[in-house]
Amino acid sequence: MTSQYIALPKGVSEKDFDAAIRDFRKILGDASVLTSAEQLAPYIKTMMPVPDADHTPSAALLATTVEQIQKIVAVCNQYKVPIWMISTGKNLGYGSAAPAERGQVVLDLKRMNRILEVDKDLAFALVEPGVTYQQLYDYIKEHKLGLWLSMPAPSAIAGPVGNTLDRGVGYTPYGEHFLFACGMEVVLANGEVLRTGMGSMPNSNTWQVFKWGYGPYLDGIFTQSNYGIVTKFGFWLMPEPPAFKPFVIQYQHEEDIVEIVETIRPLRISGVIPNAVVIAHALYEAPVKAKRSDYVSGPGSIPDEAVYRIMKDHKLGIWNVYAALYGTQEQIDVNWKIVTQAFGQSGKAKILTEQEAADDPAFAYRAKLMRGEMTLTEFSLYNWRGGGGSMWFAPVSQARGSETLKQMALTKQILAKYGLDYSGEFIVGMRDMHHIVDVLYDKTDPEQTKAAYQCFDELLTEFSARGYGTYRVNTAFMDKVAETYGPVQRKVHKTLKKALDPNGIIAPGKSGIR
Amino acid sequence: MKKTKLENWVSGCIFAIFLTISNAWSAQDEKNSQGFAWKDGAEIYAKICAYCHEAHVGPQIRNRELPSEYIRRVVRNGNRAMPAFRPSEVDDESLIKLADFISKKEAQH
Ligand SMILES: Cc1cc2nc3c(=O)[nH]c(=O)nc-3n(C[C@H](O)[C@H](O)[C@H](O)COP(=O)(O)OP(=O)(O)OC[C@H]3O[C@@H](n4cnc5c(N)ncnc54)[C@H](O)[C@@H]3O)c2cc1C
Numbered sequence: 332m333t334s335q336y337i338a339l340p341k342g343v344s345e346k347d348f349d350a351a352i353r354d355f356r357k358i359l360g361d362a363s364v365l366t367s368a369e370q371l372a373p374y375i376k377t378m379m380p381v382p383d384a385d386h387t388p389s390a391a392l393l394a395t396t397v398e399q400i401q402k403i404v405a406v407c408n409q410y411k412v413p414i415w416m417i418s419t420g421k422n423l424g425y426g427s428a429a430p431a432e433r434g435q436v437v438l439d440l441k442r443m444n445r446i447l448e449v450d451k452d453l454a455f456a457l458v459e460p461g462v463t464y465q466q467l468y469d470y471i472k473e474h475k476l477g478l479w480l481s482m483p484a485p486s487a488i489a490g491p492v493g494n495t496l497d498r499g500v501g502y503t504p505y506g507e508h509f510l511f512a513c514g515m516e517v518v519l520a521n522g523e524v525l526r527t528g529m530g531s532m533p534n535s536n537t538w539q540v541f542k543w544g545y546g547p548y549l550d551g552i553f554t555q556s557n558y559g560i561v562t563k564f565g566f567w568l569m570p571e572p573p574a575f576k577p578f579v580i581q582y583q584h585e586e587d588i589v590e591i592v593e594t595i596r597p598l599r600i601s602g603v604i605p606n607a608v609v610i611a612h613a614l615y616e617a618p619v620k621a622k623r624s625d626y627v628s629g630p631g632s633i634p635d636e637a638v639y640r641i642m643k644d645h646k647l648g649i650w651n652v653y654a655a656l657y658g659t660q661e662q663i664d665v666n667w668k669i670v671t672q673a674f675g676q677s678g679k680a681k682i683l684t685e686q687e688a689a690d691d692p693a694f695a696y697r698a699k700l701m702r703g704e705m706t707l708t709e710f711s712l713y714n715w716r717g718g719g720g721s722m723w724f725a726p727v728s729q730a731r732g733s734e735t736l737k738q739m740a741l742t743k744q745i746l747a748k749y750g751l752d753y754s755g756e757f758i759v760g761m762r763d764m765h766h767i768v769d770v771l772y773d774k775t776d777p778e779q780t781k782a783a784y785q786c787f788d789e790l791l792t793e794f795s796a797r798g799y800g801t802y803r804v805n806t807a808f809m810d811k812v813a814e815t816y817g818p819v820q821r822k823v824h825k826t827l828k829k830a831l832d833p834n835g836i837i838a839p840g841k842s843g844i845r
Numbered sequence: 846m847k848k849t850k851l852e853n854w855v856s857g858c859i860f861a862i863f864l865t866i867s868n869a870w871s872a873q874d875e876k877n878s879q880g881f882a883w884k885d886g887a888e889i890y891a892k893i894c895a896y897c898h899e900a901h902v903g904p905q906i907r908n909r910e911l912p913s914e915y916i917r918r919v920v921r922n923g924n925r926a927m928p929a930f931r932p933s934e935v936d937d938e939s940l941i942k943l944a945d946f947i948s949k950k951e952a953q954h
Contacts, residue, residue: 373931
């Protein structure tokens with residue numbers, strides 16, 4: 332007998348699933364319970380080098396209220412049906428909107444999209460999961476609130492809730508997003524609704540201004556996790572500064588990364604440069620300006636000689652350091668002097684500001700990201716190889732020049748073994764760097780897809796062997812990364828899971844937790 | 846009718862009091878009870894598609910008389926690196942308007 336569903340959850344009979352779907356329809360109405368192949372198509376497409384079948388959902392539920400979600404988890408508990416939550420569902424390169432495991436039901440919260448509050452004086456927002464950065468940006472503009480967003484590069488189509496819950500990053504001084512989160516509302520697996528921090532107290536008006544509340548701080552356990560479904564999310568916004576000065580500093584040699592990092596670290600730690608600086612390799616920037624096929628053809632990774640030609644033709648450094656100063660003009664003038672002195676010392680740096688680089692498309696989009704303006708220009712990365720394959724390799728590094736050089740060399744060497752290019756950048760945190768490499772491959776080419784999978788696997792193995800951990804990973808490799816953090820952490824994660832979700836209905840497999 | 850300065854000031858105060866009261870979180874759920882809805886195809890195009898398709902990232906798609914049915918299929922399924930968009934992001938009705946907006950010649954709007 333053929334099933335009427337395109338997939339079923341692991342261990343759930345079709346009869347039980349039917350009953351669950353009937354109940355979901357009662358809760359949400361027929362139109363908000365999607366089960367046909369056509370309806371589920373947008374939940375299946377991923378950029379990962381694994382068969383779509385591995386991540387095909389059995390259904391998608393479009394919930395709009397907390398009460399509906401409470402009822403949904405009750406049904407899930409009854410029939411042991413697992414759900415996979417998405418907020419804006421644009422986790423591109425990390426698994427997109429598809430579930431971790433075949434047959435999971437996607438709980439799509441995109442339609443739960445009210446902006447509940449934006450406080451101009453205290454500079455915070457409280458939003459529902461489906462709010463996009465574009466929606467919030469428009470709201471702030473319309474109400475003339477004078478506040479800036481910090482967002483990831485897919486800005487307009489992604490959102491603060493999903494991004495922060497996956498511990499994503501942006502490019503303003505508020506770029507380490509979870510640092511600026513303040514207060515969540517979470518539907519637990521037993522249907523109870525928890526408001527974290529000060530939100531637990533009835534009538535408190537400090538939920539979005541004081542993060543810690545009383546007792547153990549809980550917000551962290553709901554990020555990169557499967558312990559609850561976040562339905563409201565508070566976070567801080569940056570007051571629009573009176574002046575803003577973006578700049579780029581270019582270097583010509585790969586080894587110069589040592590000098591770059593050693594120069595930036597003290598400026599970043601002391602707050603002279605306040606934002607999440609990006610040190611982008613030429614191959615990360617090239618797709619905005621150049622075509623790969625104009626420089627190389629045939630298999631294999633791009634040779635250094637071609638990279639140097641691209642740099643010359645398109646006015647790129649091998650490293651391009653994007654940063655900005657924020658504040659009053661006087662503050663900026665003082666800090667600019669410090670920055671130019673620091674970078675000017677060795678004579679290797681070429682410093683460009685808006686005056687020289689405003690028309691440069693790479694500079695223009697980076698400047699937008701550093702001031703919280705919408706842009707999707709970074710999607711140019713996908714024109715480099717074509718074919719829509721991408722995985723973010725995201726190891727964490729110390730902000731120490733010798734370390735970044737080691738990580739870059741190792742990554743390049745492993746990518747080259749599989750014929751892939753180093754499209755990498757370092758995002759400078761407070762004391763760390765997120766080393767972000769887009770492992771780009773042609774997903775329409777089976778050989779390259781296989782190579783990309785093996786390459787990514789080897790990157791994880793080799794990096795973890797040297798003590799380099801990954802901050803976030805796509806859904807095909809979550810178990811592998813969880814393993815690299817050792818058995819004790821895994822056991823604690825599992826213990827919490829058992830306590831909070833004994834039937835394992837919430838996103839089993841997220842971060843390797845079941 | 847022109848308001849006096851005093852009237853303006855008074856109504857400003859009332860507005861301020863309203864804001865203060867509604868800051869208590871018990872009232873938060875009542876505020877902005879309306880979710881987001883797209884106005885028309887042009888808005889969706891400007892706030893999603895144009896960021897790539899008018900920025901040399903994706904191909905030009907307007908004024909090419911691409912069949913509406915084809916556009917809808919690409920939006921729902923994605924195309925190579927182009928992400929798929931779900932009905933929760935762009936509902937079916939809005940997608941029809943968007944496809945019309947893209948496929949028709951500019952002069953026809
Ligand atoms: C070109 C390009 C550039 C990118 N640049 C960046 C970047 O600069 N920084 C960055 O961080 N990322 C980046 N990304 C990756 C990704 O697209 C963004 O992180 C994006 O914000 C994630 O999608 P989302 O916001 O729609 O979150 P979602 O897809 O909605 O959620 C992400 C994950 O969070 C969890 N989650 C979501 N909602 C809930 C909930 N309500 N309760 C509990 N858990 C939940 C789920 O595990 C889900 O898979 C980039 C991607 C591309 C293609």
